Amino acid sequence: QVQLVESGGGLVQAGGSLRLSCAASGRTFSTYALGWFRQPPGKDREFVAAISWTGDSTYYADSVKGRFTISRDNAKNTMYLQMNSLKPEDTAVYYCAADLGLVVTTVPAGVYEYDYWGQGTQVTVSS
Secondary structure, eight states: OEEEEEEOOEEEETTOOEEEEEEEEESOGGGSEEEEEEEOTTSOOEEEEEEOSSSSOEEEOTTTTTTEEEEEETTTTEEEEEEOSOOGGGOEEEEEEEEOOSOTTOOOOOGGGOOEEOOOEEEEEEO
């Protein structure tokens, strides 16, 4: 079992930056893939980025590629999402998630591939 807690959300102007953190506990942190998703107001949850067990593999949604960077520190049991050049359309509740599958290099992008979710953190980008 895995517990996930997001932090770092807030209100920022367009063009600004935020860094989200996802602190994990439970199963050994370096033995599962992690991802970030977001849910804009009135819309479905959507994939943002994923990172493999070791952090060697990453995958991004086209909408954030070049602006967002996913990373993990296995010594601190924490994953990060550095968000730069933020746009109003990035406004959403951001969730971190853990995929407990057995493939070391996996970077899953589907909501249903993940087994555990955090409670979410609000990011609001003003124009």
